[in-house]
Amino acid sequence: MDNNLTVDSITLIASTPPKLVSGPISTTFSSASGFPELHVSLHSDEQHSLNFDLRTTQLFRLGECQSLCVSDGCETIKEKIYSKGITIQFKEEEESKAFHGAFELWKSKETIQGSTLPNGSVSSSKSKFDDKIEASSAKMYFHYYGQLLHQQNMMQDYVRTGSYYAAVMENQADFAGRVVVDVGAGSGILSLFAAQAGAKHVYAVEASEMADYAKKLVAGNPVLGQRITVIKGKVEDVELPEKADILISEPMGTLLVNERMLESYVIARDRFLVPNGKMFPTVGRIHMAPFSDEYLYVEIANKSLFWQQQNYYGVDLTALHGTAFQGYFSQPVVDAFDPRLLVAPAVSHVINFTTIKEEDLYEIDVPLKFTASVGTRIHGLACWFDVLFNGSTVQRWLTTAPGAPTTHWYQLRCVLSQPIYVMPGQEITGHLHMIAHSAQSYTINLTMSAKMWGPGAEQGGILQTSSCRLDLKEPYYRMSQPQAYSTAQDQQPNQLLQSQDLQLPSLDEDGSDFIQQPANDSTVQIH
Numbered sequence: 215m216d217n218n219l220t221v222d223s224i225t226l227i228a229s230t231p232p233k234l235v236s237g238p239i240s241t242t243f244s245s246a247s248g249f250p251e252l253h254v255s256l257h258s259d260e261q262h263s264l265n266f267d268l269r270t271t272q273l274f275r276l277g278e279c280q281s282l283c284v285s286d287g288c289e290t291i292k293e294k295i296y297s298k299g300i301t302i303q304f305k306e307e308e309e310s311k312a313f314h315g316a317f318e319l320w321k322s323k324e325t326i327q328g329s330t331l332p333n334g335s336v337s338s339s340k341s342k343f344d345d346k347i348e349a350s351s352a353k354m355y356f357h358y359y360g361q362l363l364h365q366q367n368m369m370q371d372y373v374r375t376g377s378y379y380a381a382v383m384e385n386q387a388d389f390a391g392r393v394v395v396d397v398g399a400g401s402g403i404l405s406l407f408a409a410q411a412g413a414k415h416v417y418a419v420e421a422s423e424m425a426d427y428a429k430k431l432v433a434g435n436p437v438l439g440q441r442i443t444v445i446k447g448k449v450e451d452v453e454l455p456e457k458a459d460i461l462i463s464e465p466m467g468t469l470l471v472n473e474r475m476l477e478s479y480v481i482a483r484d485r486f487l488v489p490n491g492k493m494f495p496t497v498g499r500i501h502m503a504p505f506s507d508e509y510l511y512v513e514i515a516n517k518s519l520f521w522q523q524q525n526y527y528g529v530d531l532t533a534l535h536g537t538a539f540q541g542y543f544s545q546p547v548v549d550a551f552d553p554r555l556l557v558a559p560a561v562s563h564v565i566n567f568t569t570i571k572e573e574d575l576y577e578i579d580v581p582l583k584f585t586a587s588v589g590t591r592i593h594g595l596a597c598w599f600d601v602l603f604n605g606s607t608v609q610r611w612l613t614t615a616p617g618a619p620t621t622h623w624y625q626l627r628c629v630l631s632q633p634i635y636v637m638p639g640q641e642i643t644g645h646l647h648m649i650a651h652s653a654q655s656y657t658i659n660l661t662m663s664a665k666m667w668g669p670g671a672e673q674g675g676i677l678q679t680s681s682c683r684l685d686l687k688e689p690y691y692r693m694s695q696p697q698a699y700s701t702a703q704d705q706q707p708n709q710l711l712q713s714q715d716l717q718l719p720s721l722d723e724d725g726s727d728f729i730q731q732p733a734n735d736s737t738v739q740i741h
């Protein structure tokens with residue numbers, strides 16, 4: 215991006231009478247003094263340049279081609295420094311726009327580098343992000359993404375990164391000669407892809423310390439890097455010098471919405487994208503289907519058996535068994551499962567990133583309706599997602615479906631503590647209700663119901679309903695335990711672990727004291 219811009223003329227308004235200096239006049243933005251400054255070179259005999267400290271300077275538009283630049287004065291023990299101001303005359307509106315853009319960008323550098331972000335480095339004003347996200351959550355989140363090992367983990371998901379690369383390269387027409395914003399650039403890898411596809415300029419916005427590594431990576435690829443500007447800050451806060459023709463981002467978390475980064479993607483759209491600009495990805499879909507998995511059910515139920523001990527070093531632990539049991543069932547399970555465990559065709563919930571309002575992501579309610587294809591016990595709802603890159607040349611999907619090549623997102627299953635019995639052809643209804651919380655995730659409320667079946671069950675009568683509440687922020691990562699699966703049809707509960715014989719405890723009065731301890735078999739991941 216240009217640091218040097220030429221303007222037509224300036225008027226020194228503090229001189230009496232105001233003094234016009236005709237141009238062309240060269241102006242330079244820099245931070246050589248350790249803070250962002252605007253240098254205005256004058257052709258005057260008395261003064262050769264005027265410097266404005268951007269931390270205390272404001273720029274106002276007086277007209278299409280005229281602006282007012284004023285810096286605050288200040289009083290120190292030694293001296294009184296008066297405010298100074300100039301009016302700037304531009305040749306044309308484009309020149310004015312470029313100048314204002316550069317001014318905002320350089321001024322934002324100060325906000326980012328000079329003050330304290332919740333991630334450990336700093337921010338001066340509370341932004342939309344800070345309003346809705348707990349500082350402690352944001353700090354952990356950006357600390358996580360500030361580490362190369364986690365960026366590497368995502369980059370080594372070749373299904374993910376390869377899909378992005380293919381989507382960009384197959385659709386070079388959408389990038390060539392265009393201005394691109396990379397929303398949450400991380401290592402800057404997607405910015406480098408966009409530059410490879412011929413982007414005119416890429417603004418890579420990254421809030422974590424990873425921005426500094428991205429700058430290094432960009433500098434290490436100078437042919438591409440000369441068209442990339444890395445900006446350290448949140449997309450909610452930073453200013454860019456120009457609008458983008460296309461946004462590229464990888465904002466997907468577990469179940470698509472975990473991390474609440476889709477909201478930042480949508481905010482970036484509203485702040486930076488030209489009307490009808492493109493978004494890569496364009497659309498996301500959450501897919502859901504009931505599953506039957508006796509092994510998983512028994513495994514989860516058995517975790518709380520520890521609390522059934524009546525003589526643990528002389529202590530009766532059973533008072534906490536109910537809480538522990540509910541606690542384990544409040545963790546969504548993340549692993550790669552065999553699609554043969556699904557017992558009905560999936561339903562989908564579509565999120566169009568180009569049109570959805572940010573607030574519409576705060577609460578997501580998906581009505582569920584399935585027809586069981588087999589007679590079985592349903593243990594819960596299996597979920598996965600895909601995203602579409604709606605390129606002008608090629609439409610490409612990136613899927614995390616069971617049975618498709620595994621990604622680092624795997625799939626997610628919400629397990630019911632009370633399974634539901636169904637017969638082939640029986641209808642299963644319910645709701646998946648997700649409410650965003652300030653720890654960058656969602657509380658999930660799942661309800662699944664089936665009509666009672668068989669002799670004695672009234673027509674249209676009683677529903678067998680099972681529900682659970684889960685915290686998407688606290689998943690149980692189960693990838694390390696490959697399972698030998700039989701199909702749902704093959705699963706005869708009496709051949710398995712007799713899960714129906716498990717004593718299902720009732721929840722303690724106070725269900726809150728379940729302690730989420732790191733299980734040996736789970737790894738801490740954000741995605």
Ligand SMILES: C[S@@+](CC[C@H](N)C(=O)[O-])C[C@H]1O[C@@H](n2cnc3c(N)ncnc32)[C@H](O)[C@@H]1O
Binds near residue numbers: 356359420424
């Ligand atoms: C899933 S990673 C993707 C990184 C990189 N784009 C890639 O595809 O490899 C998301 C990145 O977005 C950054 N991020 C999340 N929310 C952000 C926000 N509001 N503003 C700027 N960066 C953000 C995170 O720090 C993280 O590095």
